[in-house]
Amino acid sequence: MRVLLALPLLWVSGISTAQELDPTTGLKMATGWQAVSTTCIRCHSASVITQSSGSREVWKSRIVWMQETQGLEQLENATEVQILDYLAENYAQKAASRRTLIAQKLLPPNPYTQ
Numbered sequence: 001m002r003v004l005l006a007l008p009l010l011w012v013s014g015i016s017t018a019q020e021l022d023p024t025t026g027l028k029m030a031t032g033w034q035a036v037s038t039t040c041i042r043c044h045s046a047s048v049i050t051q052s053s054g055s056r057e058v059w060k061s062r063i064v065w066m067q068e069t070q071g072l073e074q075l076e077n078a079t080e081v082q083i084l085d086y087l088a089e090n091y092a093q094k095a096a097s098r099r100t101l102i103a104q105k106l107l108p109p110n111p112y113t114q
């Protein structure tokens with residue numbers, strides 16, 4: 001009985017190392033996420049952000065692009081720094097955008113080979 005009670009408590013208290021996601025936006029709840037959640041999801045869903053990745057410069061260029069062409073207002077400097085820190089840290093450029101290929105020996109026989 002004691003064990004049964006303790007397990008859900010461990011789960012709720014977030015012992016796992018996985019990054020917690022905000023249930024509403026899906027944003028990783030790391031330092032600065034609230035700034036993104038208040039500034040960045042007025043015009044599009046947060047998934048536009050969570051499915052993107054990039055270096056700080058890339059994120060900055062996206063913000064500038066939205067400001068020049070999509071009506072995003074100039075951001076307070078402190079807010080922009082917070083947002084860029086958050087994005088560069090949590091949605092950094094991935095080493096590769098495709099998964100590694102499955103090993104040949106794990107694939108089923110190819111029905112099209114003669």
Ligand code: HEC
Nearest residue numbers: 039040041042043044048049052062063066070071072083
């Ligand atoms: C004033 C409206 C507005 C706000 C606020 C806004 N965006 Fe956007 N954003 C857009 C529009 C419009 C697009 C293009 C959407 C599309 O293609 O469907 C876009 C696209 C994007 C893209 C995809 C760009 C690409 O190259 O594919 C990302 C990433 C993004 N926004 C991030 C952000 C972040 C981060 C913030 C907060 C700093 C933000 N947006 C705030 C209007 C906005």
